Amino acid sequence: MREDDELDTLLAAYRRHTSLSPENEDRILARVRDSARRLPESAADETRGSAPVGWIAVGLALAAGLALLWMRPVTLQGEHEPVTPDAAARVVESASGEHEIESSGMRVPPLDRTAEASDATESSAESESASPSSEHGRTGARPRAREAVRSVVEDPPQASVQQALAEEAALLRRANALLSSGDASRAFDLLQDWESRFAPGHLREEHAALRAIALCALGRFIQGRGEAKAFERRHPSSAFVERVRSACAEDREKNATGSTPAGQ
Amino acid sequence: MPRRIEPQPSPALDLEEVYRTHAKFVWRAAVALGVPEPAREDVVHDVFLVVARRLHEYDGRAAMTTWLFGITRGVARNRRRASARHQRKLQAVPALQPDGVHDSKEDPAEVADRRRAVALVEAFLRQLEPGQRVVFELMEVEGMSAPEVAEATRLNVNTVYTRLRTARAHFRRFVERRTGASSHA
Numbered sequence: 001m002r003e004d005d006e007l008d009t010l011l012a013a014y015r016r017h018t019s020l021s022p023e024n025e026d027r028i029l030a031r032v033r034d035s036a037r038r039l040p041e042s043a044a045d046e047t048r049g050s051a052p053v054g055w056i057a058v059g060l061a062l063a064a065g066l067a068l069l070w071m072r073p074v075t076l077q078g079e080h081e082p083v084t085p086d087a088a089a090r091v092v093e094s095a096s097g098e099h100e101i102e103s104s105g106m107r108v109p110p111l112d113r114t115a116e117a118s119d120a121t122e123s124s125a126e127s128e129s130a131s132p133s134s135e136h137g138r139t140g141a142r143p144r145a146r147e148a149v150r151s152v153v154e155d156p157p158q159a160s161v162q163q164a165l166a167e168e169a170a171l172l173r174r175a176n177a178l179l180s181s182g183d184a185s186r187a188f189d190l191l192q193d194w195e196s197r198f199a200p201g202h203l204r205e206e207h208a209a210l211r212a213i214a215l216c217a218l219g220r221f222i223q224g225r226g227e228a229k230a231f232e233r234r235h236p237s238s239a240f241v242e243r244v245r246s247a248c249a250e251d252r253e254k255n256a257t258g259s260t261p262a263g264q
Numbered sequence: 265m266p267r268r269i270e271p272q273p274s275p276a277l278d279l280e281e282v283y284r285t286h287a288k289f290v291w292r293a294a295v296a297l298g299v300p301e302p303a304r305e306d307v308v309h310d311v312f313l314v315v316a317r318r319l320h321e322y323d324g325r326a327a328m329t330t331w332l333f334g335i336t337r338g339v340a341r342n343r344r345r346a347s348a349r350h351q352r353k354l355q356a357v358p359a360l361q362p363d364g365v366h367d368s369k370e371d372p373a374e375v376a377d378r379r380r381a382v383a384l385v386e387a388f389l390r391q392l393e394p395g396q397r398v399v400f401e402l403m404e405v406e407g408m409s410a411p412e413v414a415e416a417t418r419l420n421v422n423t424v425y426t427r428l429r430t431a432r433a434h435f436r437r438f439v440e441r442r443t444g445a446s447s448h449a
Contacts, residue, residue, distance in 0.1 A: 007439060013381035015405050020291035024305060029283055031309050036279060036316040237342050242306050 168203045175210050184217035209240035216248040224248050279316050290336050296401035297340040310339045329416040388438045399424050400431040
Protein backbone atom coordinates (compact mmCIF):
# COMPACT_ATOMS: atom_id res chain seq x y z
CA MET A 1 0.00 0.00 0.00
CA ARG A 2 1.25 3.45 -0.93
CA GLU A 3 0.38 4.82 2.46
CA ASP A 4 2.47 2.18 4.24
CA ASP A 5 5.36 2.85 1.85
CA GLU A 6 5.29 6.47 2.90
CA LEU A 7 5.31 5.54 6.58
CA ASP A 8 8.16 3.09 6.01
CA THR A 9 10.15 5.76 4.19
CA LEU A 10 9.67 8.17 7.06
CA LEU A 11 10.73 5.56 9.59
CA ALA A 12 13.76 4.58 7.51
CA ALA A 13 14.93 8.20 7.47
CA TYR A 14 14.43 8.45 11.20
CA ARG A 15 16.23 5.15 11.77
CA ARG A 16 19.18 6.30 9.74
CA HIS A 17 19.32 9.64 11.55
CA THR A 18 19.13 8.16 15.03
CA SER A 19 21.17 4.97 14.72
CA LEU A 20 24.41 4.42 16.54
CA SER A 21 27.14 4.83 13.94
CA PRO A 22 30.22 2.57 14.00
CA GLU A 23 32.39 5.61 14.78
CA ASN A 24 30.20 6.57 17.75
CA GLU A 25 30.12 2.99 18.90
CA ASP A 26 33.92 2.78 18.95
CA ARG A 27 34.26 6.17 20.59
CA ILE A 28 31.86 5.28 23.39
CA LEU A 29 33.63 1.96 23.95
CA ALA A 30 36.95 3.77 24.28
CA ARG A 31 35.41 6.09 26.86
CA VAL A 32 33.85 3.17 28.73
CA ARG A 33 37.19 1.32 28.82
CA ASP A 34 38.92 4.43 30.08
CA SER A 35 36.31 5.14 32.75
CA ALA A 36 36.11 1.50 33.84
CA ARG A 37 39.89 1.47 34.37
CA ARG A 38 39.53 4.43 36.68
CA LEU A 39 36.76 2.94 38.80
CA PRO A 40 37.90 3.14 42.43
CA GLU A 41 39.23 -0.04 43.97
CA SER A 42 36.65 0.27 46.73
CA ALA A 43 33.97 -0.32 44.11
CA ALA A 44 35.79 -3.47 43.05
CA ASP A 45 36.03 -4.62 46.66
CA GLU A 46 32.34 -3.99 47.09
CA THR A 47 31.56 -6.00 44.01
CA ARG A 48 33.55 -8.92 45.37
CA GLY A 49 31.31 -8.89 48.47
CA SER A 50 34.19 -8.85 50.87
CA ALA A 51 34.52 -7.39 54.36
CA PRO A 52 31.25 -8.57 55.93
CA VAL A 53 32.56 -7.45 59.29
CA GLY A 54 32.59 -3.87 58.09
CA TRP A 55 28.95 -4.07 57.01
CA ILE A 56 27.95 -5.51 60.37
CA ALA A 57 29.59 -2.56 62.10
CA VAL A 58 27.75 -0.15 59.80
CA GLY A 59 24.49 -1.94 60.51
CA LEU A 60 25.03 -1.71 64.26
CA ALA A 61 25.82 1.98 64.01
CA LEU A 62 22.67 2.60 61.99
CA ALA A 63 20.59 0.67 64.48
CA ALA A 64 22.05 2.72 67.33
CA GLY A 65 21.29 5.92 65.46
CA LEU A 66 17.70 4.87 64.82
CA ALA A 67 17.29 3.98 68.47
CA LEU A 68 18.46 7.46 69.44
CA LEU A 69 16.02 9.03 67.01
CA TRP A 70 13.13 7.17 68.56
CA MET A 71 14.13 8.39 71.97
CA ARG A 72 14.79 12.04 71.09
CA PRO A 73 12.72 13.86 68.49
CA VAL A 74 14.64 16.26 66.23
CA THR A 75 13.46 18.72 63.66
CA LEU A 76 14.81 18.75 60.14
CA GLN A 77 16.03 22.29 60.62
CA GLY A 78 17.82 21.62 63.92
CA GLU A 79 16.73 21.82 67.49
CA HIS A 80 16.49 25.55 67.93
CA GLU A 81 15.32 26.73 64.54
CA PRO A 82 11.67 27.17 63.78
CA VAL A 83 10.68 26.66 60.13
CA THR A 84 10.64 30.23 58.85
CA PRO A 85 11.43 31.77 55.46
CA ASP A 86 14.87 32.64 56.80
CA ALA A 87 15.44 29.05 57.80
CA ALA A 88 14.25 27.95 54.38
CA ALA A 89 16.72 30.35 52.81
CA ARG A 90 19.51 28.79 54.85
CA VAL A 91 18.53 25.39 53.45
CA VAL A 92 18.85 26.85 49.96
CA GLU A 93 22.23 28.36 50.74
CA SER A 94 23.65 25.14 52.04
CA ALA A 95 22.50 23.17 49.03
CA SER A 96 24.90 22.82 46.17
CA GLY A 97 22.29 22.38 43.46
CA GLU A 98 19.02 24.06 42.62
CA HIS A 99 16.18 23.60 45.07
CA GLU A 100 12.61 24.68 45.13
CA ILE A 101 11.65 26.14 48.45
CA GLU A 102 8.37 27.18 49.87
CA SER A 103 8.21 30.48 51.63
CA SER A 104 5.12 31.69 53.42
CA GLY A 105 3.16 28.94 51.71
CA MET A 106 4.01 30.28 48.25
CA ARG A 107 5.81 28.10 45.75
CA VAL A 108 8.85 29.82 44.32
CA PRO A 109 10.94 28.74 41.36
CA PRO A 110 14.52 27.52 41.86
CA LEU A 111 16.77 30.19 43.24
CA ASP A 112 16.94 32.70 40.44
CA ARG A 113 20.54 33.53 39.79
CA THR A 114 19.46 36.76 38.17
CA ALA A 115 17.93 37.89 41.42
CA GLU A 116 21.02 36.75 43.28
CA ALA A 117 23.30 38.47 40.78
CA SER A 118 21.31 41.70 40.75
CA ASP A 119 21.25 41.69 44.50
CA ALA A 120 24.95 41.04 44.58
CA THR A 121 25.69 44.00 42.33
CA GLU A 122 23.00 46.47 43.39
CA SER A 123 23.00 45.86 47.08
CA SER A 124 26.53 44.70 47.70
CA ALA A 125 27.24 47.75 49.81
CA GLU A 126 24.13 47.10 51.82
CA SER A 127 25.04 43.44 52.27
CA GLU A 128 28.60 44.17 53.30
CA SER A 129 27.43 46.54 55.97
CA ALA A 130 24.78 44.12 57.23
CA SER A 131 25.44 42.88 60.70
CA PRO A 132 26.31 39.24 61.05
CA SER A 133 23.41 36.92 61.69
CA SER A 134 22.87 36.67 65.39
CA GLU A 135 21.73 33.09 65.04
CA HIS A 136 24.87 31.79 63.43
CA GLY A 137 27.46 34.54 63.84
CA ARG A 138 28.14 34.45 60.09
CA THR A 139 29.07 37.34 57.81
CA GLY A 140 26.93 39.31 55.36
CA ALA A 141 26.86 36.39 52.90
CA ARG A 142 23.78 34.97 54.66
CA PRO A 143 21.78 38.22 54.71
CA ARG A 144 22.56 38.60 50.97
CA ALA A 145 21.28 35.10 50.26
CA ARG A 146 18.12 35.79 52.27
CA GLU A 147 17.57 38.96 50.23
CA ALA A 148 18.03 36.95 47.09
CA VAL A 149 15.41 34.46 48.22
CA ARG A 150 12.90 37.19 49.05
CA SER A 151 13.53 38.94 45.74
CA VAL A 152 12.65 35.76 43.83
CA VAL A 153 8.97 36.45 44.44
CA GLU A 154 9.29 39.73 42.58
CA ASP A 155 9.60 39.09 38.85
CA PRO A 156 12.83 40.52 37.46
CA PRO A 157 12.42 42.39 34.16
CA GLN A 158 12.30 39.53 31.69
CA ALA A 159 13.85 41.43 28.78
CA SER A 160 16.99 42.29 30.74
CA VAL A 161 17.25 38.73 32.03
CA GLN A 162 17.06 37.35 28.53
CA GLN A 163 19.52 39.93 27.24
CA ALA A 164 22.07 39.05 29.91
CA LEU A 165 21.54 35.36 29.30
CA ALA A 166 21.98 35.80 25.56
CA GLU A 167 25.24 37.68 26.07
CA GLU A 168 26.56 35.10 28.50
CA ALA A 169 25.64 32.25 26.21
CA ALA A 170 27.22 33.96 23.19
CA LEU A 171 30.49 34.46 25.03
CA LEU A 172 30.60 30.91 26.34
CA ARG A 173 29.71 29.56 22.89
CA ARG A 174 32.71 31.42 21.47
CA ALA A 175 34.92 30.02 24.21
CA ASN A 176 33.56 26.54 23.52
CA ALA A 177 34.26 26.91 19.81
CA LEU A 178 37.81 28.10 20.51
CA LEU A 179 38.43 25.10 22.76
CA SER A 180 37.11 22.77 20.08
CA SER A 181 39.43 24.34 17.51
CA GLY A 182 42.43 24.02 19.84
CA ASP A 183 42.86 27.65 20.85
CA ALA A 184 42.73 27.15 24.59
CA SER A 185 44.60 30.37 25.29
CA ARG A 186 41.99 32.63 23.68
CA ALA A 187 39.21 30.50 25.15
CA PHE A 188 40.67 31.04 28.60
CA ASP A 189 40.82 34.80 27.99
CA LEU A 190 37.13 34.80 27.08
CA LEU A 191 36.29 32.83 30.20
CA GLN A 192 38.08 35.39 32.32
CA ASP A 193 36.16 38.08 30.48
CA TRP A 194 32.95 36.24 31.44
CA GLU A 195 34.03 36.30 35.09
CA SER A 196 34.59 40.03 35.09
CA ARG A 197 31.37 40.82 33.20
CA PHE A 198 28.80 38.31 34.38
CA ALA A 199 29.89 36.55 37.56
CA PRO A 200 28.12 34.95 39.32
CA GLY A 201 26.00 34.77 36.15
CA HIS A 202 23.32 32.40 34.93
CA LEU A 203 25.57 29.87 33.24
CA ARG A 204 27.94 29.13 36.09
CA GLU A 205 27.84 25.40 35.49
CA GLU A 206 28.80 25.80 31.84
CA HIS A 207 31.49 28.33 32.70
CA ALA A 208 32.98 26.09 35.38
CA ALA A 209 33.10 23.16 32.97
CA LEU A 210 34.74 25.14 30.19
CA ARG A 211 37.22 26.69 32.59
CA ALA A 212 38.38 23.29 33.88
CA ILE A 213 38.67 22.04 30.29
CA ALA A 214 40.63 25.15 29.24
CA LEU A 215 43.05 24.88 32.17
CA CYS A 216 43.86 21.27 31.32
CA ALA A 217 44.14 22.11 27.65
CA LEU A 218 46.68 24.78 28.58
CA GLY A 219 48.76 22.25 30.50
CA ARG A 220 47.78 23.66 33.91
CA PHE A 221 46.80 20.23 35.13
CA ILE A 222 47.12 20.76 38.87
CA GLN A 223 44.71 23.65 38.86
CA GLY A 224 42.57 22.15 36.08
CA ARG A 225 42.12 18.82 37.84
CA GLY A 226 41.29 20.58 41.08
CA GLU A 227 38.54 22.53 39.33
CA ALA A 228 37.42 19.43 37.46
CA LYS A 229 36.97 17.53 40.73
CA ALA A 230 35.12 20.44 42.30
CA PHE A 231 32.88 20.59 39.23
CA GLU A 232 32.06 16.88 39.45
CA ARG A 233 31.23 17.19 43.13
CA ARG A 234 28.87 20.09 42.56
CA HIS A 235 27.32 18.89 39.30
CA PRO A 236 27.50 15.08 39.28
CA SER A 237 24.67 14.76 36.76
CA SER A 238 25.91 17.49 34.45
CA ALA A 239 26.04 16.81 30.74
CA PHE A 240 29.61 18.18 30.85
CA VAL A 241 31.02 15.73 33.38
CA GLU A 242 32.50 13.30 30.90
CA ARG A 243 33.98 16.05 28.78
CA VAL A 244 35.63 17.60 31.82
CA ARG A 245 36.98 14.23 32.95
CA SER A 246 38.30 13.43 29.52
CA ALA A 247 40.02 16.81 29.14
CA CYS A 248 41.89 16.41 32.42
CA ALA A 249 42.70 12.72 32.22
CA GLU A 250 46.23 11.60 33.07
CA ASP A 251 47.06 10.45 29.59
CA ARG A 252 46.27 13.95 28.36
CA GLU A 253 49.04 15.30 30.56
CA LYS A 254 51.48 12.94 28.97
CA ASN A 255 50.55 14.18 25.53
CA ALA A 256 50.45 17.87 26.48
CA THR A 257 52.45 20.20 24.30
CA GLY A 258 53.16 22.51 27.20
CA SER A 259 51.74 25.68 25.58
CA THR A 260 52.06 28.79 27.75
CA PRO A 261 48.74 30.37 28.72
CA ALA A 262 48.26 34.07 28.05
CA GLY A 263 48.75 36.32 30.99
CA GLN A 264 50.45 33.72 33.15
CA MET B 265 16.65 -25.14 14.52
CA PRO B 266 18.43 -25.74 17.82
CA ARG B 267 16.93 -23.94 20.79
CA ARG B 268 18.97 -20.91 21.71
CA ILE B 269 20.29 -21.25 25.21
CA GLU B 270 21.01 -18.05 27.12
CA PRO B 271 24.63 -18.36 28.31
CA GLN B 272 25.08 -18.69 32.03
CA PRO B 273 26.89 -15.79 33.68
CA SER B 274 30.53 -16.44 34.26
CA PRO B 275 33.70 -14.45 34.79
CA ALA B 276 34.25 -14.82 31.04
CA LEU B 277 31.18 -12.62 30.33
CA ASP B 278 33.17 -9.45 30.09
CA LEU B 279 32.26 -5.84 29.62
CA GLU B 280 33.52 -5.56 26.08
CA GLU B 281 31.55 -8.59 24.95
CA VAL B 282 28.37 -7.21 26.49
CA TYR B 283 29.02 -3.84 24.91
CA ARG B 284 29.60 -5.18 21.42
CA THR B 285 26.47 -7.29 21.62
CA HIS B 286 24.11 -4.74 23.12
CA ALA B 287 25.38 -1.19 22.50
CA LYS B 288 22.94 -0.61 19.65
CA PHE B 289 20.04 -1.79 21.78
CA VAL B 290 21.03 0.50 24.66
CA TRP B 291 21.40 3.39 22.24
CA ARG B 292 17.96 2.76 20.74
CA ALA B 293 16.47 2.39 24.20
CA ALA B 294 17.93 5.78 25.14
CA VAL B 295 16.38 7.31 22.02
CA ALA B 296 13.06 5.65 22.75
CA LEU B 297 13.15 6.93 26.32
CA GLY B 298 13.39 10.48 25.00
CA VAL B 299 17.05 11.22 25.71
CA PRO B 300 17.96 14.25 23.58
CA GLU B 301 20.58 13.77 20.90
CA PRO B 302 23.49 15.58 22.59
CA ALA B 303 23.13 13.41 25.70
CA ARG B 304 22.82 9.98 24.07
CA GLU B 305 26.52 9.15 23.97
CA ASP B 306 26.86 10.08 27.62
CA VAL B 307 23.85 7.97 28.57
CA VAL B 308 25.19 4.90 26.78
CA HIS B 309 28.58 5.46 28.38
CA ASP B 310 27.02 5.78 31.84
CA VAL B 311 24.93 2.64 31.33
CA PHE B 312 27.97 0.54 30.51
CA LEU B 313 29.85 2.02 33.42
CA VAL B 314 27.08 0.67 35.64
CA VAL B 315 27.47 -2.63 33.81
CA ALA B 316 31.21 -2.56 34.52
CA ARG B 317 30.52 -2.18 38.24
CA ARG B 318 27.63 -4.63 38.47
CA LEU B 319 28.19 -7.31 35.85
CA HIS B 320 29.00 -9.77 38.62
CA GLU B 321 25.44 -9.28 39.95
CA TYR B 322 23.81 -10.35 36.70
CA ASP B 323 22.67 -13.91 37.29
CA GLY B 324 21.14 -14.69 33.88
CA ARG B 325 17.62 -15.28 35.19
CA ALA B 326 16.31 -12.36 33.15
CA ALA B 327 17.49 -11.57 29.65
CA MET B 328 20.47 -9.26 29.38
CA THR B 329 18.29 -6.77 27.48
CA THR B 330 15.87 -6.67 30.42
CA TRP B 331 18.68 -5.83 32.77
CA LEU B 332 20.17 -3.25 30.41
CA PHE B 333 16.82 -1.62 29.73
CA GLY B 334 16.26 -1.13 33.44
CA ILE B 335 19.67 0.49 33.85
CA THR B 336 19.11 2.69 30.78
CA ARG B 337 15.77 3.87 32.09
CA GLY B 338 17.34 4.94 35.39
CA VAL B 339 20.24 6.73 33.75
CA ALA B 340 17.92 8.43 31.25
CA ARG B 341 15.66 9.63 34.06
CA ASN B 342 18.60 11.27 35.85
CA ARG B 343 19.75 12.82 32.61
CA ARG B 344 16.30 14.23 31.91
CA ARG B 345 16.27 15.92 35.30
CA ALA B 346 19.68 17.47 34.71
CA SER B 347 18.73 18.43 31.17
CA ALA B 348 15.47 20.05 32.31
CA ARG B 349 17.35 22.20 34.82
CA HIS B 350 19.84 23.14 32.12
CA GLN B 351 17.16 23.97 29.55
CA ARG B 352 15.26 26.15 32.03
CA LYS B 353 18.27 28.42 32.07
CA LEU B 354 18.59 28.55 28.29
CA GLN B 355 14.98 29.08 27.30
CA ALA B 356 15.75 32.32 25.52
CA VAL B 357 18.92 31.23 23.75
CA PRO B 358 20.18 28.09 22.06
CA ALA B 359 22.07 25.72 24.35
CA LEU B 360 25.85 25.30 24.20
CA GLN B 361 25.73 22.26 21.99
CA PRO B 362 28.18 21.16 19.31
CA ASP B 363 26.86 21.53 15.78
CA GLY B 364 25.42 18.46 14.09
CA VAL B 365 27.55 16.70 11.52
CA HIS B 366 26.57 17.58 8.00
CA ASP B 367 27.61 15.33 5.17
CA SER B 368 28.61 17.85 2.51
CA LYS B 369 28.75 15.16 -0.18
CA GLU B 370 24.98 14.55 -0.09
CA ASP B 371 22.51 16.12 -2.47
CA PRO B 372 20.96 19.13 -0.70
CA ALA B 373 17.45 18.15 -1.83
CA GLU B 374 17.87 14.70 -0.31
CA VAL B 375 19.22 16.20 2.87
CA ALA B 376 16.21 18.53 3.06
CA ASP B 377 13.78 15.65 2.48
CA ARG B 378 15.43 13.56 5.12
CA ARG B 379 15.38 16.40 7.62
CA ARG B 380 11.68 16.92 7.02
CA ALA B 381 11.05 13.20 7.47
CA VAL B 382 13.07 13.08 10.68
CA ALA B 383 11.36 16.21 12.02
CA LEU B 384 7.95 14.70 11.29
CA VAL B 385 8.72 11.43 13.05
CA GLU B 386 10.30 13.25 16.00
CA ALA B 387 7.25 15.48 16.34
CA PHE B 388 5.05 12.39 16.36
CA LEU B 389 7.18 10.55 18.93
CA ARG B 390 7.31 13.56 21.25
CA GLN B 391 3.58 13.51 21.73
CA LEU B 392 3.25 9.75 22.11
CA GLU B 393 2.60 8.33 25.53
CA PRO B 394 6.03 7.14 26.83
CA GLY B 395 5.03 3.48 27.10
CA GLN B 396 3.83 3.48 23.49
CA ARG B 397 6.90 5.34 22.33
CA VAL B 398 9.28 2.73 23.75
CA VAL B 399 7.37 -0.12 22.10
CA PHE B 400 7.01 1.74 18.80
CA GLU B 401 10.70 2.66 18.58
CA LEU B 402 12.04 -0.72 19.63
CA MET B 403 9.78 -2.55 17.16
CA GLU B 404 9.23 -0.21 14.22
CA VAL B 405 12.61 1.50 14.24
CA GLU B 406 14.98 -0.98 15.85
CA GLY B 407 13.20 -4.02 14.40
CA MET B 408 12.88 -6.04 17.59
CA SER B 409 10.14 -8.66 17.88
CA ALA B 410 7.26 -8.38 20.30
CA PRO B 411 8.58 -11.16 22.57
CA GLU B 412 12.00 -9.47 22.66
CA VAL B 413 10.46 -6.13 23.55
CA ALA B 414 8.21 -7.74 26.14
CA GLU B 415 11.22 -9.39 27.73
CA ALA B 416 13.30 -6.21 27.73
CA THR B 417 10.58 -4.00 29.15
CA ARG B 418 8.97 -6.61 31.42
CA LEU B 419 5.62 -6.16 29.70
CA ASN B 420 3.10 -8.76 28.73
CA VAL B 421 3.40 -9.65 25.03
CA ASN B 422 -0.24 -8.79 24.44
CA THR B 423 0.34 -5.37 25.96
CA VAL B 424 3.24 -4.87 23.57
CA TYR B 425 1.06 -5.75 20.57
CA THR B 426 -1.74 -3.50 21.77
CA ARG B 427 0.57 -0.55 22.27
CA LEU B 428 2.14 -1.08 18.88
CA ARG B 429 -1.23 -1.22 17.12
CA THR B 430 -2.38 1.93 18.85
CA ALA B 431 0.85 3.77 18.11
CA ARG B 432 0.83 2.68 14.46
CA ALA B 433 -2.73 3.87 13.93
CA HIS B 434 -1.85 7.11 15.61
CA PHE B 435 1.24 7.48 13.40
CA ARG B 436 -0.84 6.98 10.27
CA ARG B 437 -3.36 9.63 11.30
CA PHE B 438 -0.58 12.01 12.36
CA VAL B 439 1.19 11.75 9.01
CA GLU B 440 -2.06 12.13 7.06
CA ARG B 441 -2.90 15.30 8.97
CA ARG B 442 0.57 16.78 8.55
CA THR B 443 1.14 15.87 4.91
CA GLY B 444 -2.47 16.54 3.95
CA ALA B 445 -2.23 19.96 5.62
CA SER B 446 1.07 20.78 3.85
CA SER B 447 -0.31 19.82 0.43
CA HIS B 448 -3.21 22.24 0.90
CA ALA B 449 -0.95 25.10 1.93
